C-alpha cells in the first residue's frame with residue numbers, strides 16, 4: 092500500500108486522516124510514528140502560514156512529500172477567536188476541555204442566533220525542491236451552551252450542525268468525515284493534485 096505522511100501530533104486528526112486515506116487504499120503515517128521529531132513552532136498568523144511552516148519543515152527533514160493540517164474554530168461573536176490559537180486557547184498546555192470551557196464562558200448569555208461559527212482547515216502539501224500548495228475547507232455551525240456527544244476531538248462537543256440536528260461529537264466518524272472542514276479540504280486536494288504517493292519527485 093502506498094504511504095502518505097501527515098505532519099501532525101494530534102491523535103484526533105491522525106485518526107480522521109487514517110480512516111479517510113485508508114478507504115483510498117493508502118497507509119497514513121503521522122508524527123506520532125516519529126517521536127524523535129520535535130514540535131514545529133507555529134509562528135504564523137494564518138492557518139495557511141502555519142500549515143506551510145509544518146509541511147515544509149517536515150518535508151525537508153524527511154526528504155519526502157508531507158501533508159500538514161492547520162485548523163481551528165472561528166466564532167463570529169468573538170471576532171473570529173480562537174482561530175489560529177484554537178489548540179492553545181486556554182494556555183500552552185493545549186487542553187481540549189479547558190479550551191471548550193473558555194469559549195463557553197466567553198459566550199455566556201449570547202443568544203443562539205449570534206452563536207454562529209465555523210471550523211476551518213488548511214492542508215498544505217510540500218515536497219523538497221517543489222513549491223508548496225494549499226487547500227482550504229470550512230464547515231458552518233453554531234456554538235452550543237453545553238457539551239453534547241463524545242465522538243471526535245477538540246471543540247466537537249460544542250459545535251452544532253444545523254443540517255444534522257446534532258453536535259459534531261454526536262456524529263459517527265464516517266458521518267463527520269463526509270461534512271467536516273478537513274473532509275472538504277481533502278476533497279479539494281484530491282481534485283487539484285495528482286499525488287504520486289511513494290514515488291520520488
Ligand SMILES: O=P(O)(O)OP(=O)(O)OP(=O)(O)OC[C@H]1O[C@@H](n2cnc3c(O)ncnc32)[C@H](O)[C@@H]1O
Pocket residue numbers: 098099100101104133160161162163164177178187190210243244245246247271273
Ligand atoms: O499542529 P498539529 O500537530 O497538527 O496539532 P494541533 O492540535 O496543534 O493542531 P492545530 O495547530 O491545527 O490546532 C487545531 C486545533 O483546532 C481544533 N480543531 C481542529 N480540527 C478540529 C475538529 O475537526 N474538531 C474539533 N476541533 C478541531 C482542535 O482544538 C485543535 O487542537
Ligand SMILES: [Mg+2]
Pocket residue numbers: 133178
Ligand atoms: Mg498545532
